[in-house]
Amino acid sequence: MRILTLIRQVLDAEESVRVRDGAVELEGSKLVMDTMDEYGVEEALRLRESGAAAEVVVVAVGPARAEESIRTALAMGADRGVHVVTDVALDAIALSAVVAQIARDEGAELIFCGGQQADWDSQALGAATAERLQWPQATWTSQLEMKGSTLVGKHEVDEGSETFELQLPAVVTTQQGLNEPRYPTLPNIMKSKKKEIRKEILETFGAVPRIKVTGQEIQVKERMRKILDGKDAAAAAAQLVKMLREEAGVIA
Amino acid sequence: MILIVAEHSNEVLSKSAYELAQAARQLQSEMPEAGEVTAVVLGSNIAAAASAAGLIADQVLVADLPALAQYDAEIWSAAVAQIAREGEAQVVMIAGSRSGREYSPRVAVKLDAPLLEDVIRLHHEKTGEAGQGTLRADHYTFLSRVTEHIEAQAPAVVVTVKPGSFAPVAPGSTPAEQFDVDLELPQSRLKVTGSIKEKTGRIALTEAEVVVSGGRGVGTQEGFAQLVEGLADQLGAAVGATRAVVDAGWRSYSEQVGQTGKTVQPKLYVAVGISGAVQHLSGMNKSKCIVAINKDADAPIFKITDYGVVGDAKEIVPAILAELRS
Numbered sequence: 001m002r003i004l005t006l007i008r009q010v011l012d013a014e015e016s017v018r019v020r021d022g023a024v025e026l027e028g029s030k031l032v033m034d035t036m037d038e039y040g041v042e043e044a045l046r047l048r049e050s051g052a053a054a055e056v057v058v059v060a061v062g063p064a065r066a067e068e069s070i071r072t073a074l075a076m077g078a079d080r081g082v083h084v085v086t087d088v089a090l091d092a093i094a095l096s097a098v099v100a101q102i103a104r105d106e107g108a109e110l111i112f113c114g115g116q117q118a119d120w121d122s123q124a125l126g127a128a129t130a131e132r133l134q135w136p137q138a139t140w141t142s143q144l145e146m147k148g149s150t151l152v153g154k155h156e157v158d159e160g161s162e163t164f165e166l167q168l169p170a171v172v173t174t175q176q177g178l179n180e181p182r183y184p185t186l187p188n189i190m191k192s193k194k195k196e197i198r199k200e201i202l203e204t205f206g207a208v209p210r211i212k213v214t215g216q217e218i219q220v221k222e223r224m225r226k227i228l229d230g231k232d233a234a235a236a237a238a239q240l241v242k243m244l245r246e247e248a249g250v251i252a
Numbered sequence: 253m254i255l256i257v258a259e260h261s262n263e264v265l266s267k268s269a270y271e272l273a274q275a276a277r278q279l280q281s282e283m284p285e286a287g288e289v290t291a292v293v294l295g296s297n298i299a300a301a302a303s304a305a306g307l308i309a310d311q312v313l314v315a316d317l318p319a320l321a322q323y324d325a326e327i328w329s330a331a332v333a334q335i336a337r338e339g340e341a342q343v344v345m346i347a348g349s350r351s352g353r354e355y356s357p358r359v360a361v362k363l364d365a366p367l368l369e370d371v372i373r374l375h376h377e378k379t380g381e382a383g384q385g386t387l388r389a390d391h392y393t394f395l396s397r398v399t400e401h402i403e404a405q406a407p408a409v410v411v412t413v414k415p416g417s418f419a420p421v422a423p424g425s426t427p428a429e430q431f432d433v434d435l436e437l438p439q440s441r442l443k444v445t446g447s448i449k450e451k452t453g454r455i456a457l458t459e460a461e462v463v464v465s466g467g468r469g470v471g472t473q474e475g476f477a478q479l480v481e482g483l484a485d486q487l488g489a490a491v492g493a494t495r496a497v498v499d500a501g502w503r504s505y506s507e508q509v510g511q512t513g514k515t516v517q518p519k520l521y522v523a524v525g526i527s528g529a530v531q532h533l534s535g536m537n538k539s540k541c542i543v544a545i546n547k548d549a550d551a552p553i554f555k556i557t558d559y560g561v562v563g564d565a566k567e568i569v570p571a572i573l574a575e576l577r578s
């Protein structure tokens with residue numbers, strides 16, 4: 001069985017977001033493989049190590065620099081990469097057409113996709129890809145195991161969690177808690193340099209954006225930052241409650 | 253028509269349905285040619301929810317079928333897409349709940365329509381002939397730090413609406429006409445083998461005016477119960493938790509606030525022993541007033557705090573409780 005794991009290169013969570021001229025500026029910031037995607041790569045590697053999967057192929061659609069994140073996944077242990085090189089910002093619906101085509105070409109039976117990436121805050125790619133392939137999906141998966149061709153897992157829903165079973169082929173979206181992603185080891189980093197990354201161009205897939213982004217801005221609410229010293233707990237509490245009542249008017 | 257998929261639970265129409273109706277009414281005033289605001293109610297034994305939907309829409313389409321007893325992404329998307337297609341819906345509006353955000357992409361693909369995700373504002377602008385036009389929306393990106401302006405060409409746009417972004421409409425007094433619809437539905441392929449519902453008996457986290465959340469800084473599970481629940485009880489608040497606390501097994505996942513949990517924007521958010529990681533902030537940074545109690549003056553949470561106390565939660569929270577009670 002072949003597994004595709006989708007990855008995005010995003011701003012490191014520790015980095016500040018900067019906007020210039022109505023667009024987020026990533027130049028000069030630390031960019032990393034999205035944490036959500038790391039769980040997918042890790043899960044795929046574990047399935048391969050358990051003998052349930054034969055090959056793990058990492059797929060990224062994005063600018064030239066996204067290759068760094070593919071290399072990271074290869075250094076973690078993935079077998080090879082596919083990189084659709086483009087500077088076009090595709091929305092999830094458009095991007096799903098590209099991913100579905102790659103899945104068909106590769107004869108993949110399982111796709112891992114991050115539950116919600118830290119750049120576009122979208123949750124749509126996994127489900128849209130599943131729909132294009134006419135596959136079922138499990139989203140927000142926090143536990144997974146393979147029994148024959150059945151995926152047995154647990155995922156989180158609106159009011160709690162569910163255990164589920166799912167036949168392959170399927171799309172699984174991943175999240176924190178699914179596993180502890182490994183760090184690349186030096187030998188694996190060395191080996192990964194020789195692993196294949198197939199380059200494709202977006203035009204091959206005929207996908208065009210369905211959504212236009214017309215602007216980005218940072219609207220962090222100004223906070224008052226009235227910070228009290230709590231050495232005298234009773235005094236601080238009295239002052240806090242007074243401010244919340246009289247100044248902010250948020251408690252009775 | 254403008255379609256709204258009205259969510260309900262235990263026969264009661266969800267708050268999100270009223271918010272969707274509000275968003276749909278605003279759109280309707282900008283694009284009267286779109287026609288009726290049509291509520292879709294899906295489920296099994298849903299007469300009460302359907303009647304309630306009749307008070308917020310121009311007409312109601314009811315699919316009351318045994319096959320719809322349980323939410324399933326493939327079944328839901330098939331149902332909504334079929335109704336949208338047959339009704340030539342120009343806009344399909346779905347609540348930005350976890351399930352809504354899960355099946356809406358499938359609806360968009362089925363309709364070959366763009367998807368505007370988790371919008372907080374939505375407008376229609378006429379461009380070109382009748383029926384044509386541009387839907388403009390805003391939503392948050394970069395872990396809720398950036399507001400992004402997006403647009404898509406109508407007709408046939410699928411939109412998910414972020415909970416809490418539109419004021420719920422007041423229900424009318426004359427019920428709209430109801431129509432039963434018959435649907436061709438696929439089989440469910442995700443077999444649910446067990447379900448753990450996490451009901452706390454408190455006001456729902458996403459609907460509460462006041463939320464008190466606790467992090468690892470409350471020390472223990474017992475500390476959480478004492479300090480965070482104690483303060484929440486006193487303030488009539490919902491309880492929230494950080495991922496660290498959920499992972500430690502102190503609290504259930506349904507209380508988690510953040511990127512991988514719930515998004516809240518209450519009038520007052522009290523963070524007790526929470527460091528303020530971006531993933532947590534992303535779920536609460538739109539709260540109107542943020543209060544933090546943390547013993548570390550350099551904790552990142554203080555950067556987005558309106559009122560804070562630097563101190564030990566074990567001392568400060570009981571002092572606040574005493575003050576509130578006096």
Ligand SMILES: Cc1cc2nc3c(=O)[nH]c(=O)nc-3n(C[C@H](O)[C@H](O)[C@H](O)COP(=O)(O)OP(=O)(O)OC[C@H]3O[C@@H](n4cnc5c(N)ncnc54)[C@H](O)[C@@H]3O)c2cc1C
Pocket residue numbers: 035036176466467468469470471493494495496497508509510511512513514524525526527528529530531532535545546547548551563564565566
């Ligand atoms: C992909 C991904 C998704 C994530 N999603 C979420 C999410 O949805 N929600 C979420 O919350 N996190 C999420 N996280 C985790 C997040 O990064 C943080 O690890 C987490 O929020 C930290 O929780 P905390 O503040 O309780 O713990 P800590 O970071 O350990 O902070 C504890 C705080 O308590 C203070 N403290 C200690 N003792 C006391 C005391 N006696 N009195 C007062 N203060 C005290 C400390 O100074 C410290 O600031 C996610 C992480 C990743 C990688």
Ligand SMILES: Nc1ncnc2c1ncn2[C@@H]1O[C@H](COP(=O)(O)O)[C@@H](O)[C@H]1O
Pocket residue numbers: 015016017220395396397530531533534537552555556
């Ligand atoms: N996810 C977030 N939500 C809200 N405010 C944030 C978030 N991340 C950082 N901030 C605050 O926004 C301001 C700018 O932060 P930074 O982006 O770190 O330079 C600071 O006050 C931060 O604490």
